[in-house]
Amino acid sequence: IRQGFAEVVFCQGKTVEQVQAIVQRLAEYNHSILATRASKEMYTAVKAVVADAEYHELARLITVERQKPPVDSERFILVMSAGTSDIPVAEEAAVTAEIMGNEVRRVYDVGVAGIHRLLDQRQLIEQANVLIVVAGMEGALASVVGGMAAKPVIAVPTSIGYGASFGGLAALLSMLNSCAAGIAVVNIDNGFGAGRLASIINQMR
Amino acid sequence: IRQGFAEVVFCQGKTVEQVQAIVQRLAEYNHSILATRASKEMYTAVKAVVADAEYHELARLITVERQKPPVDSERFILVMSAGTSDIPVAEEAAVTAEIMGNEVRRVYDVGVAGIHRLLDQRQLIEQANVLIVVAGMEGALASVVGGMAAKPVIAVPTSIGYGASFGGLAALLSMLNSCAAGIAVVNIDNGFGAGRLASIINQMR
Amino acid sequence: IRQGFAEVVFCQGKTVEQVQAIVQRLAEYNHSILATRASKEMYTAVKAVVADAEYHELARLITVERQKPPVDSERFILVMSAGTSDIPVAEEAAVTAEIMGNEVRRVYDVGVAGIHRLLDQRQLIEQANVLIVVAGMEGALASVVGGMAAKPVIAVPTSIGYGASFGGLAALLSMLNSCAAGIAVVNIDNGFGAGRLASIINQMR
Amino acid sequence: IRQGFAEVVFCQGKTVEQVQAIVQRLAEYNHSILATRASKEMYTAVKAVVADAEYHELARLITVERQKPPVDSERFILVMSAGTSDIPVAEEAAVTAEIMGNEVRRVYDVGVAGIHRLLDQRQLIEQANVLIVVAGMEGALASVVGGMAAKPVIAVPTSIGYGASFGGLAALLSMLNSCAAGIAVVNIDNGFGAGRLASIINQMR
């Protein structure tokens, strides 16, 4: 609730009542609100007191949009995911960037084991102004995209995987050691942080 | 040797002869060159064959500057370090950004245990267009700066420390878990990567 | 149940019946009692047999106060938390210190990403006789407070966070590597241990 | 010295005298010999007593070739490396496979950050009978090649990298979590093991 024009609430570890109360109070000040890691139950409670709240189920986000920011539709943020299981984290990033006033495009399920599906997106990758790459398992997508794009790439490791993925550690280490320059990494499953940073970068001029 | 206008050579793990040969060949094509993790001995060998090579001892970088890129001196990258031992990594980042055509300012030795020395730099932190925060030990500087700056912050954990710093792991985990939004992290001691990414972001418009 | 004037029971891993029986027996000897990590259900069972038992829900503590110790209200222990999710651990520390006969003041939700909210507490930080700093995620609060206070700082890492926080490991390592001198660390989520040690220090003369 | 037609000696941790003695004894039985992790000094000592010994400097291998096995030049093993620093491990694999009677082709320095250099090798990748992929840092090459090849891929993580590569751990975990099927992994820097297994597979019919 500190930076930027949208107030952000991290719901994980809070009770339904706490989330409801916090969002209600913020809504009174006519702020745009982004509540992350929110359950459907939390949304129902919020909706009862803030009529214009919306729920993004996949992304687990509650949004309240007041004072819509102007969007420069030329400069878009490209959000990519390696697998379908990574989509919730990708959506957390995408919706975060959208509510902060950015044009967002999505390219999901383009893991590197099917390199042609990824190469088919070459043009989009080259046109994007900022890129967010979301991947679990071995997280290799970040390196390939990092090599294709000249613009900043924000890599988000996810906890998707099993066994030696150790809760996202494999993807995290992989992304930190990427042989492509121009990449930076956020915490495992931190779609929000990636969306927030992408928005800051995208709005620089 | 893939991205951007300066050719980059990673010298660690290469012999003096290999580095000399690679830089000599690149210099023939009139490229600007950045050789990272270069020892003084490597520099001497390179200098013998490429007369305009320069050495940045602290940063352990060899640079060959051809076709100087124009610099927008209004938009500067601020490179900060927590301790004096972190300066080599900070310099790697700073010189990398400079050779890629950016105005760079430096604020070193402003660890959070002396919060006033850091707060004295508030204006610079708010004016910077991109920030690079270099810190070992507990890496807390990234979070404090992340909270003060509205612009992108690239955090570089260093291997400075002992005992439970486990070669930079403590600073790395600390930065990944930063409570400040708008921060992204690169590999431990990866000043080059931070400088490269900061340059990309700084030159967007 | 070994040291100090209050008998301490660690309820985690015990059954409701076991906790009830232990507290009942101790109460017969007219001891003050502190039962940590106690569920509400345990409290109900204890209350049925020890009428003056009280429950501190947030702190998950049952207390029975007999022979109230005299409190020196000049020398206070300051308990600080970085986030709201850290409050249960902070309260465990605070109530522990209180039942052991100390004046306790609380300053919660002053994470370093909002450094001004923390600096607003400067006076309290300088006046405190002992400080307990409770923080999860990157645990940076300990270093900043450690730099501001001349008195002993006890740092308590919490398991709050996700991904690369690895159950509190990030905050723990961060605090152990603090660049501020005069800090010592207890186990992850060990509010009780911090409160106990702070009380011992606070009552020295 | 147990499996296959070539006697294998692991020199690491042995003295120059021990290696010399072992190789001399094996040579008397007219065996082909492969000595891995051998220093140049060891080679000189061996050469003094076994005249037809040869040294592969990059691979750190001593070989003695007797009874040259017939080679099926149609079925080749393709050894690929991501970076130039990975070449010693790649060569250990390649020479091992060669002395065991296989046709070997090499494609080095095709890291995924330059995906086109890799795609240029598509035909070779599709024609290879067995593939060995050697990579340090984030080890992403294994996944991309795994997706392109229909034949078995043996992935060898290397200890090349720094910081959060943790001695090859990042590449190892990355390869174990590869999203491409048909990949198996050997120990960090174990070029010999990869070459040996590739040879066994390549000679099946």
Place this chain on the structure above:
Amino acid sequence: IRQGFAEVVFCQGKTVEQVQAIVQRLAEYNHSILATRASKEMYTAVKAVVADAEYHELARLITVERQKPPVDSERFILVMSAGTSDIPVAEEAAVTAEIMGNEVRRVYDVGVAGIHRLLDQRQLIEQANVLIVVAGMEGALASVVGGMAAKPVIAVPTSIGYGASFGGLAALLSMLNSCAAGIAVVNIDNGFGAGRLASIINQMR
């Protein structure tokens, strides 16, 4: 769904509806289908729309077999498990190999602590064309079998165990460090990957 003639669906982390829809769609194209990590509930939903779907309860696999591939019954894949608790992973490997058109034989519960039960299988081990060794706890079976077999051995560590097995890490490290040559390792519990790779190798000529 990328490689080989059978379409593969990884059900873990997908909803019953998603699995049902994906399998139904694939079945329309008359593909053979393998759905791994599938619950019985998923099977019931699939069966309702794809009549010839079958469930392998132990292996947690749904299969739809169209265009049965010809099987060379001379060349068999031997799937071995150390304990009875490892059987689900072993079965995942075995059924995967079968649906891809291979003769498969099974030898279960031959852990190395009872070396004679293992040695009784010597003939089968020597006759097998490819071997899959599935083991949790200390994973020693892979090394012993690796020493007995001249053919490729694919080792699958499992998460079976407790305490210092750390979710399969002990078996994984053990297998990666095997003193027997000719072994390669897949991810913890990755029976599918082992079966897939064994099939590729078994069908080479």
Place this chain on the structure above:
Amino acid sequence: IRQGFAEVVFCQGKTVEQVQAIVQRLAEYNHSILATRASKEMYTAVKAVVADAEYHELARLITVERQKPPVDSERFILVMSAGTSDIPVAEEAAVTAEIMGNEVRRVYDVGVAGIHRLLDQRQLIEQANVLIVVAGMEGALASVVGGMAAKPVIAVPTSIGYGASFGGLAALLSMLNSCAAGIAVVNIDNGFGAGRLASIINQMR
């Protein structure tokens, strides 16, 4: 150089020239100085320019004592070590506390495997005002002393040990999990930090 009346210099990672220059400058202001992790060579260089510098070889400390602080010889800090190899870290703690104006007593080589040698020190343990326990290997001394003393115990894990001590990790975890209350832990080998904190506590009233 931030807290307390003695200026502190951390020499590790600095050159001999840097240490000499820093100490010389501080000495001009007539400050007491404590330089930690100082080699004998550094001392020689310092001595050449600051005549009253002293060297504590075992502790690897250079001290310059100006304005000797008054010492309350009744209240002493007890520094204990488990083994003889832990003495350098113990001495770092002890001399640090001494230069900060405290009475210090030492009890070395009282590891718990010889419990009687430890129990012989019972009286000293009970009389001490603050205790510093220095131990490597399994670090058990902290728990036993923690149970015997009613005063604050600062535990310092050391990197002494081999194998599964993992550079002091075993002792660190052991001390963090101590079953004795009233203990806090500093970084592995951080004798300075322990001495500093003990001094702060010892001088409270």
Place this chain on the structure above:
Amino acid sequence: IRQGFAEVVFCQGKTVEQVQAIVQRLAEYNHSILATRASKEMYTAVKAVVADAEYHELARLITVERQKPPVDSERFILVMSAGTSDIPVAEEAAVTAEIMGNEVRRVYDVGVAGIHRLLDQRQLIEQANVLIVVAGMEGALASVVGGMAAKPVIAVPTSIGYGASFGGLAALLSMLNSCAAGIAVVNIDNGFGAGRLASIINQMR
């Protein structure tokens, strides 16, 4: 089901039906049986088909005692636990040793923070023929007992603890690094293994 005169069944990960069937079959051969990690529900199912089965609730063991082995009551195994939460593992060890024909004595809740309660048991510790020390948290009890006893000590780390105990890792490392000679360690929570080994040693002559 391999070693010793009692058949052993490891129930964890088996279904109630599987356990019932295995025990029933073994009982037909008139074997003594020990089923570890057995739930009450498993016991009820077993009891229905094997009338003389008994349940040790704390130890989670089902036993069927046929052919009672003679017990040498002079030579006893001493089972000690540090905390009350460690008792289930201690009982697993104790009952295992008893059914294998050993005299067993128990001393529970003698953690080292209350060293006098432990020293009160000195005589028993010196008289014991074999000692089993069960402890979680920091596991220091093993070192102190190891120093007091001249006979073999088997240390069993438990997963009791929280935070930086990391599921028993702290106690495990502590015991492996014990400064007392004559100690060996089994897996975390492996009371069965300790009881089994103690029995083997106790019956040697």
Place this chain on the structure above:
Amino acid sequence: IRQGFAEVVFCQGKTVEQVQAIVQRLAEYNHSILATRASKEMYTAVKAVVADAEYHELARLITVERQKPPVDSERFILVMSAGTSDIPVAEEAAVTAEIMGNEVRRVYDVGVAGIHRLLDQRQLIEQANVLIVVAGMEGALASVVGGMAAKPVIAVPTSIGYGASFGGLAALLSMLNSCAAGIAVVNIDNGFGAGRLASIINQMR
């Protein structure tokens, strides 16, 4: 220097002078002495002052044998090693057991990848009274021997290996998770501890 009839000195981390002085003093009391991890240089210094000192180069032990204990040659300790590189640790165990008055037999280089060389030793394994199994890499030898022997097995993991052996961690975890009962484990490379414990067990009656 606490338990048993031979005084033990751990030389690692001590200076040549310290070792010389300690051994000289002990020799005056006519004690048998065992100095572990001793360099040849230390031996030379000791020999100069204690004429009957002997050096066991492979084992890195200095011994001084006074009052030779009687040896029961029927009951022997069998020391086994998996590889030749493990022999130094095995010898440390063997010589330790010998100086403490035990008959010791050695069987080296019987790693499980050559199971027949191991099975050839079956008789010796069954006759041994106590067994010490020394192995690095994957440490599988302990499990196989544990299954063959009815007597106590002490497993010693070694740091021999590379890559994912992580300094002996792989062998350590492997041995702790052994599927054979009757095994206990000591620290990585701790030959002394194993020899000491084996001696204690071997001399029980």
